[in-house]
Amino acid sequence: MDRVFGYIAARQEEFVDRLRALCRRPSIAAQGIGLAETAAHVAALMREAGIPSRVIPVEGGAPVVYGAARGTGSRTLLFYNHYDVQPPDPLEEWASDPFAAEIRDGKLYARGAADNKGNLVARICAVEAMLRELGELPVTVRFIVEGEEEIGSVTLPRFVREHPDLVAADACIWESGYRDLQENVVLALGVKGICYVELEATGANRDAHSSVATIVPNPAWRLVWALATLKDRHERILIHGFYDDVLEPTEEEMAQLRRIAAQRDDDAQRRDYGLDRFLLGLSGVELLKRHLFQPTCTICGIASGYSGPGSKTVLPRRAVAKVDFRLVPNQRADDIFEKVQAHLAQHGFADLAVRALGNENPARTPMSAEIVKIVAESARRVYGREPLVFPSMAGTGPMHVLTAPAAIPTVGTGVGYAHSNNHAPNENIRIEDFVDGIKHIAMILHLFGGGR
């Protein structure tokens, strides 16, 4: 691999320039900006690297970029990434234009630098280095690069149903990973699912003067009472059957949580949020266990009536809440949605409208999967330290859509770090992490292909 690493070192500046060019293309799924152009750009980047590629249209959605290069070995490794980014707002908090891709102090600042263009370009560059320096790949690689991850991968299920052959693989490298506050290399083996619902209560046909609150129903109260039946003050979710399919961590996963807890500084994270204590006063292994293995029920938003300065004596006509359930294996988003509906009806809130606004299933790869050992060993060799393997992320992604049909074991790794500011102003990666990430992917290809 020394030759491959030499190639990477020699072309480091060129690789960074490729990433900057891609970051200069706004590709904002939520606003439908620049998606087709960016897809074409990604396909061209792959071809430049020696990876045959094409842009595949998806009915009603952003196109998917598919790339594939045959290897000498029998195995196939799938890379999942996305070329779309979050909107850059609030613009005024950026120190430089979010699409200028400026480099300062060894860091590349751009919307999408960490999430997810840096990872995508690192992977393409790694394949190029192997191909150019060795003349062949030890394994077949496939790239699936979608353009709707930031809006919930709306049409990815359709793509996977229509092209099962294009996502077939022996293992999958998920979109991202990062180095934490203590510079641990964090790998992750799963994602949570999500069931995002909007609840709406309605009352009179108009906002009324609050003096009629004696006799006119108040939808804000209906909504508050309904929400209060969903979860109690001890954070127990009260929906019948909600926890039925929740998998407890295995012995192996618990052992891993203890290893992670020993490496992590809860207090740093707690102080970063400005909190006196974490929820329920948890810390250490119990905090991690809850964070990674427990589902949630979260009010993401609630609005009714007057919320400006001072007072207004109004009886609102309407009240809306957005509630996000994060799900763990083996919960299913459609089942949870039905249980929420049934719960509200059973508790006398059939008058509330319940709308599904997001729906993804959880996914998790066992600690014992071979690809886990290979990605970890590659990290040891490239980063020179023991990586931290998280049994799951707390976040959500379309892992289930892509990897569940063929039960593909999956590991997330990537070029972010603790202050990458994903989804926030001044998103950035460290150039050094980007280069290490290229090497890491090359080493994974090497070991997964049977190299030593």
Added chain:
Amino acid sequence: MDRVFGYIAARQEEFVDRLRALCRRPSIAAQGIGLAETAAHVAALMREAGIPSRVIPVEGGAPVVYGAARGTGSRTLLFYNHYDVQPPDPLEEWASDPFAAEIRDGKLYARGAADNKGNLVARICAVEAMLRELGELPVTVRFIVEGEEEIGSVTLPRFVREHPDLVAADACIWESGYRDLQENVVLALGVKGICYVELEATGANRDAHSSVATIVPNPAWRLVWALATLKDRHERILIHGFYDDVLEPTEEEMAQLRRIAAQRDDDAQRRDYGLDRFLLGLSGVELLKRHLFQPTCTICGIASGYSGPGSKTVLPRRAVAKVDFRLVPNQRADDIFEKVQAHLAQHGFADLAVRALGNENPARTPMSAEIVKIVAESARRVYGREPLVFPSMAGTGPMHVLTAPAAIPTVGTGVGYAHSNNHAPNENIRIEDFVDGIKHIAMILHLFGGGR
């Protein structure tokens, strides 16, 4: 009184012009617009009518217009009115400029026409008619016209404390009254009080990604749980001691409620709000009793996190609710505020900030007071029908501030009607009601002064 009524009939157009001129002056307390100018205008109107007047500055607030004319009899009647108006928004829903005072189909359209300039001018004109036609007044009259009613009469308590002599009277005519959908002349003997509070829960130092809802406290949940302890789904307010000082209606008041219920069409009001049923399925006397004699606890507004279109997976840093308690005799606003604070502390919500944003005590005059009989008899003579005497309004006003210190019996009557649109676009009064209102006040002065 025929001569007085003749004077009024002869000068009807001039009186309407006076009202239009006053309505053309924007005087918006919430925005501090035109208050001093309008106060001067009102004082001049009084002088023009033969009522000595002056504008009295109030430290930190809008000036009060004070007018007084001596009568031959020993008694004093106090008129309470206000020259400020609600903001005219939403402007686009007005058929004519809210400060143009246009007349269409026998109605005068203007912000303030009904609330409260029409009533004020009618009273001034009534006094003028008595003075000019009879050469004297049978009772002394005092006018207190404040400029902050629409923002909660903020400095009126200070004015009353500093000028107790100016508000001394044997009876008081409150600012307003109206003719209902069935053209009943509605008089009212009281107002509810109010205790308006803002509750705020705070969590982390920033909005967070909702994936950390496992471990980071959610102020939206804290607020929902806290609110749910205030009132149950049967509309029972759960604050300890909340109902302790609530007066039940007297036998006389209950008899009056039965008379009102026989005159009223609940269904028309219900349909107007677009409701299948009133709260708790009430109707008739029970509906009225609850409406006029029960306190409320109303969520006027609640806001936290994301409430735009679609979904956003955010864990909010802050949640705020505005809650309005309407109070009945003998509840006291400051006592209720303390009970709300104590309730939240006792129920484990000492972390919530509780701010008082409004504070007025309830007031109610007994049905048996002489001024009630006089105003009712005057209505019979002028309108030719039996008025509907409401033991109280459901709304709030500074009646307690003005009339409680000297226990002045008080009745509300005025020139509005069922579609006057107070606080709404296209506020208006019928010219005919305005003229009848002038006569009604003149008759009250006549009878209160011992006339027959």
